[in-house]
Amino acid sequence: MAHTFEELKGKTVAELREIAKGIEHEAVKGYSQLNKDHLLVALCKALNIAMHGHHEVVGINKTAIKSQIRDLKKKRDGFLAAHDHAQLKNIRRTIHHLKRMLHKATV
DSSP states (O other): OOOOHHHHHTSOHHHHHHHHHTOOOGGGTTGGGOOHHHHHHHHHHHHTOOSSOOOOBOSSOHHHHHHHHHHHHHHHHHHHHHTOHHHHHHHHHHHHHHHHHHHHHBO
16 A cells, blocks of 8 residues: 555554554664654655655746746845835835745645
8 A cells, every 4th residue: 555644644653653564674673662753754764755745836937937036136136235225125025926926826
């Protein structure tokens, strides 16, 4: 049975130890002495499971927005050096808006 990290994380220590009992791998040696955190790491290593979720940006062009943000940051530095506070505020708000778009599109 294929397990996921979230599924393993939701199980009790006894259930995790039961899973580890059936696995012959160096990472789960001494599984009966491990606490839940160490047991999760060992099981994920033994079963080749990623320990974190991968996020994707859908619906927008991430690379184009990130290049826009980089360009705006260069302009921001220029306005900061020139002490143009009105333009600085506009640039900062635009950067913030673009970053929020990226965060909202992340799944």
